[in-house]
Amino acid sequence: MTSLFLAVVLIVLVPLVAEAQQQRRGPPGPPGPQINYEAVLYNQPRLIDEVMASILPSDKAAPSTYFLGFAAWSEQEVFIREIAQARDIVDDRFGTRERSLLLVNHVTALEEVPLASVTNLGIVLNRLGKLMNVEKDTLILFMTSHGIENVFAVHFPAFPLNNLTPQRLAGMLERSGIRNRIVIISACHSGSFIPALSHPTTLVMTASRADRSSFGCSNENDWTYFGNALFNHALRETTALPQAFASAKQLIAGWEAKEKLKPSEPQIFVGDGIGPVIDRLAGLPLPSAPSRKPN
Numbered sequence: 001m002t003s004l005f006l007a008v009v010l011i012v013l014v015p016l017v018a019e020a021q022q023q024r025r026g027p028p029g030p031p032g033p034q035i036n037y038e039a040v041l042y043n044q045p046r047l048i049d050e051v052m053a054s055i056l057p058s059d060k061a062a063p064s065t066y067f068l069g070f071a072a073w074s075e076q077e078v079f080i081r082e083i084a085q086a087r088d089i090v091d092d093r094f095g096t097r098e099r100s101l102l103l104v105n106h107v108t109a110l111e112e113v114p115l116a117s118v119t120n121l122g123i124v125l126n127r128l129g130k131l132m133n134v135e136k137d138t139l140i141l142f143m144t145s146h147g148i149e150n151v152f153a154v155h156f157p158a159f160p161l162n163n164l165t166p167q168r169l170a171g172m173l174e175r176s177g178i179r180n181r182i183v184i185i186s187a188c189h190s191g192s193f194i195p196a197l198s199h200p201t202t203l204v205m206t207a208s209r210a211d212r213s214s215f216g217c218s219n220e221n222d223w224t225y226f227g228n229a230l231f232n233h234a235l236r237e238t239t240a241l242p243q244a245f246a247s248a249k250q251l252i253a254g255w256e257a258k259e260k261l262k263p264s265e266p267q268i269f270v271g272d273g274i275g276p277v278i279d280r281l282a283g284l285p286l287p288s289a290p291s292r293k294p295n
Helices: 003-025 037-042 044-053 077-094 118-131 166-176 190-197 225-237 241-259 275-282
Strands: 065-071 100-104 138-144 180-186 202-206 267-270
Touching: 037 044, 044 100, 044 118, 065 077, 065 118, 077 100, 077 138, 077 225, 100 118, 118 166, 138 275, 166 180, 166 190, 180 190, 180 225, 190 202, 190 267, 202 241, 225 241, 241 267, 241 275
Parallel strands: 065 100, 065 138, 138 180, 180 202
Antiparallel strands: 202 267
């Protein structure tokens, strides 16, 4: 796909996604809080410094696991709910508490949490790469938003934010130096990211095939279908990631069949060198966790 053609796709389709979501939500409500957009942008380095200061360095005695959540669509509550709950479950299941952080696009988070922008994602990945022991530690990156093929949507009205492509994400991960990567993407057409992210020490799970939509992004939901099945159900039962994915995929197929939806067909890639990381995470004890929400 030429860069010119991709630019045309973004110009035409991303506004259509926003329009479709607005129609789903209904007419706009009363005006929200006033945002000082320039101040928010200038505050990003400070916010990144503050969240990074709270992250523990690598444990010298044993491998550590880190979690980075990226909720990139500002106009629907489901994504900020999903990223916060997923973080809690990963903290509990994989021991990432004090080694987890979020990048969020939402009006309620502007003063405390860095924006989920492509620039901030690259900066934080580089900072984590310097904090982690990149040879033995593992990063779990969870991203949730809308998407079209080869595009993960990054959207906050009035902020000039770029969308994320598979090649851009792959390049940022490589430059970070982080070797062991678990990348989880909840978005329509997210399977299109797998070819670029395929790497011997990477595991990738996506909510859909490259040419399929995923479901559950209604504003009233606490989770998307994929986030609900993977985090809220499967990972409460096991820390073995391939088994959790298989369980989540089966759950989603049942929900979609009941709703008579075209199957999203979640995808997984398992690098041939990520096995020791999967085995280590699968061997972690399962502490008691709050009961799952029914959504």
